[in-house]
Amino acid sequence: MNNKIHVDNDIRIAETLPAKFYKNQEIFEIVKEKIFLRCWHWIGDESMISEKNLTLPINLYPEFLDEPIVIIRDEKNDISFLSNVCTHRGNILVKEKCISKKITCSYHGRRFNNKGVFEFMPEFNETKNFPRECENLYKFPSYSWKKLLFLGLNPGFKIENVLNKIENRIGFLPLNYIKPDLKLSKDYYIDANWALYCDNYLEGFHVPFVHKDLNEVLDYKNYQTEIDDFFNLQIGYGKNKSECFEIPKSHKDFGKNIAAYYYWIFPNLMLNFYPWGISINLVCPLSKSKSKILFRSYVFNESKLNLGASGDLDKVEIEDEEIVQNVQKGIKSSFYSTGRFSPSMEKGVHHFHLLISKFLNNK
Ligand code: FES
Numbered sequence: 314m315n316n317k318i319h320v321d322n323d324i325r326i327a328e329t330l331p332a333k334f335y336k337n338q339e340i341f342e343i344v345k346e347k348i349f350l351r352c353w354h355w356i357g358d359e360s361m362i363s364e365k366n367l368t369l370p371i372n373l374y375p376e377f378l379d380e381p382i383v384i385i386r387d388e389k390n391d392i393s394f395l396s397n398v399c400t401h402r403g404n405i406l407v408k409e410k411c412i413s414k415k416i417t418c419s420y421h422g423r424r425f426n427n428k429g430v431f432e433f434m435p436e437f438n439e440t441k442n443f444p445r446e447c448e449n450l451y452k453f454p455s456y457s458w459k460k461l462l463f464l465g466l467n468p469g470f471k472i473e474n475v476l477n478k479i480e481n482r483i484g485f486l487p488l489n490y491i492k493p494d495l496k497l498s499k500d501y502y503i504d505a506n507w508a509l510y511c512d513n514y515l516e517g518f519h520v521p522f523v524h525k526d527l528n529e530v531l532d533y534k535n536y537q538t539e540i541d542d543f544f545n546l547q548i549g550y551g552k553n554k555s556e557c558f559e560i561p562k563s564h565k566d567f568g569k570n571i572a573a574y575y576y577w578i579f580p581n582l583m584l585n586f587y588p589w590g591i592s593i594n595l596v597c598p599l600s601k602s603k604s605k606i607l608f609r610s611y612v613f614n615e616s617k618l619n620l621g622a623s624g625d626l627d628k629v630e631i632e633d634e635e636i637v638q639n640v641q642k643g644i645k646s647s648f649y650s651t652g653r654f655s656p657s658m659e660k661g662v663h664h665f666h667l668l669i670s671k672f673l674n675n676k
């Protein structure tokens with residue numbers, strides 16, 4: 314099968330991703346290597362690694378990448394993301410959360426310090442040219458923004474550029490005071506390809522059709538999409554001023570009734586800013602037709618919870634899941650291959666498809 318995917322730069326003549334992108338196993342595997350391994354991933358927040366010398370193993374995208382990573386906060390409070398795989402014969406090093414200044418492999422005793430630097434290995438005195446640089450644990454690039462942690466797997470762009478631009482726009486919010494809210498945090502499982510979920514997120518076109526209640530509070534005619542390099546922004550305008558952001562005078566959005574800033578970072582992260590805080594959605598592929606969506610909320614103003622555009626996130630989510638799962642059934646048809654874009658309403662989806670085609674076609 315020809316796995317080439319072309320999406321035209323010009324939305325007026327472009328076609329959407331072909332159905333094979335969502336259903337072909339070979340393409341799904343290529344997506345791991347060419348997209349997920351070349352991007353940044355949101356991991357959680359600093360509260361998960363709050364103590365000095367805490368050593369926390371995580372599995373990045375279980376059932377998909379299954380990348381073993383260990384997060385360590387050292388005595389100077391620096392946080393490192395290291396490969397959790399022993400450089401001798403590949404044993405998993407840290408199996409559970411613990412307090413430790415060293416990492417010692419339980420297989421043959423190789424030891425590393427808490428920066429991942431090789432320190433000691435029994436019975437290797439006669440081994441020549443040892444230790445080499447590659448005996449150290451691989452250190453992943455990482456970035457902390459407002460206590461949210463991001464990790465890069467050989468990323469093809471800089472996450473700080475993306476987050477700085479986001480901060481320029483929504484920096485008037487008290488983001489230094491966000492607190493994780495477990496009650497509002499949830500996992501959803503859907504029978505659909507991860508990218509179909511993103512496609513749906515990236516347009517407000519469907520709002521009047523799919524989300525009748527949300528449509529009552531959003532001013533659909535003003536819905537707006539702004540495209541940037543590796544992220545885009547959808548702005549939801551509210552009908553009721555009291556449910557919108559209080560935007561400072563000096564800000565370019567001053568005077569507008571904005572109810573939500575919906576940011577999406579390529580390929581699978583959504584940062585939704587509301588007057589009460591942030592709802593983060595991470596779309597985790599499980600197979601080519603199953604995904605898990607993490608919903609994590611961070612609150613800075615409890616009094617504004619459950620108002621306006623974020624009134625019933627659960628209901629909106631169920632409505633989105635239903636439509637996305639229907640599309641999953643539709644694209645299996647032998648008679649559907651691709652569609653076209655609305656230049657006024659589907660800029661975000663086009664941007665996503667363009668990035669996918671660029672990353673996939675990158676040698
Ligand atoms: S695999 Fe770790 S010491 Fe052998």
Ligand SMILES: [Fe+2]
Binds near residue numbers: 519523524
């Ligand atoms: Fe939706």
